[in-house]
Amino acid sequence: MMVDSPDRPEPLTGDRNLETEEFVVNMGPQHPSTHGVCRLILTMDGEVIKKVVPDIGFLHRSIEKIAENRTYHQFMIYTDRIDYVSSMNANHAWCVAVEKLAGIEVPERAEYLRVIMAELNRIASHLVFLASFAIDLGAVTPFLYAFRERERIVDLFEMTCGQRLTYNYMRIGGVSKDVPKDFVSETKKFCSYLYPRVDEYEAILTENPIFLGRTKGIGLLDLPTAINYSVSGPPLRGSGLKWDIRKDEPYSAYEKFDFDIPTGENGDTWDRYKVRIEEMRQSARIVEQALEGLPEGGIKAKVPARFRPPQGEAFARIEAPRGEMAYFIVSDGSTKPYRVKIRTASFCNLQALPVMARGWKIADIVAIFGSLDIILPEVDR
Amino acid sequence: MTPEELTSKIKATFAEKVEELPAVTGIPAFKVKPEHLEEVCTTLVSDPELNFDNLPCLGGIDYPETNEIGVVYCLFSFAKRHHLNLRVIMPRDNPEVISVSKFWVAADWFERETAELFGIKFKDHPDPRPLLLIEEWDEGYPMRRDWEGKDFIRMPETGQEK
Amino acid sequence: MGVVQKVPVYLEKIPGGGLITTSLDAVLNWSRASSLWYLLFGTACCAIEGLMCTGASRYDYDRFGMIFRASPRQADLMIVAGTITNKMAKRVKILYEQMSEPKYVIAMGGCAIRGGPFYYDCYSVLRGVDLVIPVDVYVPGCPPRPESILEGCLKLQQKIKKQKVSDWSKTEKFIPEPK
Numbered sequence: 001m002m003v004d005s006p007d008r009p010e011p012l013t014g015d016r017n018l019e020t021e022e023f024v025v026n027m028g029p030q031h032p033s034t035h036g037v038c039r040l041i042l043t044m045d046g047e048v049i050k051k052v053v054p055d056i057g058f059l060h061r062s063i064e065k066i067a068e069n070r071t072y073h074q075f076m077i078y079t080d081r082i083d084y085v086s087s088m089n090a091n092h093a094w095c096v097a098v099e100k101l102a103g104i105e106v107p108e109r110a111e112y113l114r115v116i117m118a119e120l121n122r123i124a125s126h127l128v129f130l131a132s133f134a135i136d137l138g139a140v141t142p143f144l145y146a147f148r149e150r151e152r153i154v155d156l157f158e159m160t161c162g163q164r165l166t167y168n169y170m171r172i173g174g175v176s177k178d179v180p181k182d183f184v185s186e187t188k189k190f191c192s193y194l195y196p197r198v199d200e201y202e203a204i205l206t207e208n209p210i211f212l213g214r215t216k217g218i219g220l221l222d223l224p225t226a227i228n229y230s231v232s233g234p235p236l237r238g239s240g241l242k243w244d245i246r247k248d249e250p251y252s253a254y255e256k257f258d259f260d261i262p263t264g265e266n267g268d269t270w271d272r273y274k275v276r277i278e279e280m281r282q283s284a285r286i287v288e289q290a291l292e293g294l295p296e297g298g299i300k301a302k303v304p305a306r307f308r309p310p311q312g313e314a315f316a317r318i319e320a321p322r323g324e325m326a327y328f329i330v331s332d333g334s335t336k337p338y339r340v341k342i343r344t345a346s347f348c349n350l351q352a353l354p355v356m357a358r359g360w361k362i363a364d365i366v367a368i369f370g371s372l373d374i375i376l377p378e379v380d381r
Numbered sequence: 382m383t384p385e386e387l388t389s390k391i392k393a394t395f396a397e398k399v400e401e402l403p404a405v406t407g408i409p410a411f412k413v414k415p416e417h418l419e420e421v422c423t424t425l426v427s428d429p430e431l432n433f434d435n436l437p438c439l440g441g442i443d444y445p446e447t448n449e450i451g452v453v454y455c456l457f458s459f460a461k462r463h464h465l466n467l468r469v470i471m472p473r474d475n476p477e478v479i480s481v482s483k484f485w486v487a488a489d490w491f492e493r494e495t496a497e498l499f500g501i502k503f504k505d506h507p508d509p510r511p512l513l514l515i516e517e518w519d520e521g522y523p524m525r526r527d528w529e530g531k532d533f534i535r536m537p538e539t540g541q542e543k
Numbered sequence: 544m545g546v547v548q549k550v551p552v553y554l555e556k557i558p559g560g561g562l563i564t565t566s567l568d569a570v571l572n573w574s575r576a577s578s579l580w581y582l583l584f585g586t587a588c589c590a591i592e593g594l595m596c597t598g599a600s601r602y603d604y605d606r607f608g609m610i611f612r613a614s615p616r617q618a619d620l621m622i623v624a625g626t627i628t629n630k631m632a633k634r635v636k637i638l639y640e641q642m643s644e645p646k647y648v649i650a651m652g653g654c655a656i657r658g659g660p661f662y663y664d665c666y667s668v669l670r671g672v673d674l675v676i677p678v679d680v681y682v683p684g685c686p687p688r689p690e691s692i693l694e695g696c697l698k699l700q701q702k703i704k705k706q707k708v709s710d711w712s713k714t715e716k717f718i719p720e721p722k
């Protein structure tokens with residue numbers, strides 16, 4: 001692994017005379033701080049991390065191979081399972097890519113519904129992050145609080161598409177069903193319920209001295225390194241770059257909504273946490289605006305069951321909760337894609353872990369790893 | 382830069398070293414010979430007008446009919462906000478290309494994955510260990526299109542494929 | 544386990560000893576069934592539903608005396624939540640062996656039962672966790688709802704309550720060889 005970049009400060013090993021013999025600690029594959037399986041091989045000098053080598057592939061499910069043997073419609077269910085914490089966003093990325101490839105116009109109502117679902121899912125995903133991050137740092141209460149709110153979002157999804165986790169809601173050219181009639185009022189209620197709850201989390205965590213001690217200034221990631229490692233999403237914004245594909249390369253109906261892009265300053269663990277908290281508020285704002293302006297009309301463009309996109313290639317990326325999710329599709333004009341390359345955010349973000357973790361204590365690696373919000377199936381695919 | 386400006390700029394800079402391909406949904410695409418890749422990438426990174434500082438995606442692609450195999454590089458520039466798609470096509474028997482991880486560290490894992498699943502060798506890779514598959518894997522390169530393994534079951538036809 | 548296993552063998556021979564073993568069964572089974580501590584081991588999508596949602600406030604495993612344990616040595620129950628790949632299979636077996644007897648396994652979701660959506664066209668997924676470890680209860684779904692995983696746990700409790708201590712001394716648990 002290339003973990004050394006010349007311009008990084010010396011690791012915090014303290015007095016050189018106290019240097020001890022190096023030893024190797026194996027963390028994982030089954031480890032309580034990950035939901036998913038990842039092995040980290042840590043080379044330690046006393047309590048200080050000298051080197052981290054992630055060992056992945058424990059959840060490699062050959063989804064890219066499967067994609068070559070399924071039709072474009074059939075592959076939709078696998079996108080749910082690549083990023084199961086935010087299935088709607090993964091669905092969305094596939095739809096955007098295939099629609100770009102075939103030049104399909106999506107009805108406006110469908111675009112709005114997609115935005116609503118994707119943003120609700122972003123909130124749900126950040127709540128899972130908050131829950132697992134807090135529990136990793138030893139705070140159990142936010143776990144219960146966050147899941148309480150998440151259940152309400154899941155109820156909204158269940159109302160619409162009947163599933164709790166793997167929604168399979170979007171279709172090429174639109175969405176599968178229209179929302180039921182109480183959906184709009186229920187979602188509005190949820191949004192107004194969410195703002196005070198986010199304040200509550202902040203009251204518990206943001207200024208909590210123990211939490212600050214565990215996160216502030218820990219796991220620094222500077223911006224040039226982040227860009228070179230292709231880090232994206234909240235870790236990139238936490239390092240100070242105001243970059244969000246929803247704003248900078250808008251897809252779906254995102255250009256119609258008004259929202260801010262939160263950024264951090266130092267690129268430490270706390271910044272990444274704070275960016276996500278702020279994103280929840282912004283997502284709720286987008287949902288409210290979209291519900292307000294939800295147009296009438298069709299929800300699905302006409303796409304035949306034996307859908308054959310023209311020969312060609314497409315590259316489309318969207319902003320998923322964990323960062324940039326992209327599909328590169330090569331079509332040979334048949335009903336099945338010739339090649340699908342899935343670019344997921346966690347894959348690149350995890351690669352930057354060795355840089356962030358070097359020089360910190362072993363207890364900090366849990367915080368740093370948690371702050372990246374890695375989903376292992378996304379890493380291994 | 383707009384895609385048109387970028388296309389003409391790249392053609393002017395590299396002349397016969399690159400060959401234009403049909404654009405990938407608006408992104409200019411070029412084919413590069415494996416031996417020119419290092420030179421092209423050096424210029425792409427260092428030229429202040431091109432300034433490609435980010436590599437969002439890298440993947441292999443297999444063409445058994447023409448007995449070729451390729452690598453696709455999707456490049457992006459945060460500074461200039463433009464995309465580029467590069468492609469290297471090699472013969473399928475002993476594909477070898479220079480590793481680009483010295484330009485973009487992000488390529489490190491992408492290349493390990495591609496090497497393992499497609500059997501493309503990346504010269505000068507800093508850490509050429511396998512990445513995803515089981516440690517004692519010995520069944521070849523599963524992402525090649527004509528690959529067959531002993532545990533591999535194809536899905537029966539559902540009738541939707543025709 | 545050693546002593547507990549031996550006791551019924553000798554007891555059954557004395558007149559009236561059967562009564563003692565039956566009461567022993569009842570006590571042991573009751574305590575085992577009502578304190579199923581599960582191992583925090585989730586691999587894929589099912590982990591969110593089976594371990595996190597069900598453990599959180601709305602569904603709440605604690606009602607059934609189930610608490611999560613981070614170490615296999617303290618756990619009685621392994622909920623295999625998610626896809627098991629060939630690479631992971633060996634590690635699952637090690638985890639299972641590290642758990643102390645008596646131990647139980649729930650296979651949750653299509654993947655753990657038979658490979659689920661990854662049965663066809665897939666070169667790296669183990670088609671069913673029962674190829675490497677013995678399974679007590681299967682809970683189908685992709686992912687199963689929290690209600691169904693709770694139902695699975697109740698089924699397991701019923702199964703435990705039917706156990707006989709004397710059976711433990713006779714039968715070796717079957718552990719399949721990994722491929």
Ligand code: SF4
Nearest residue numbers: 588625652653654685
């Ligand atoms: S059964 Fe379905 S939800 Fe569960 S791990 Fe497998 S694919 Fe994911």
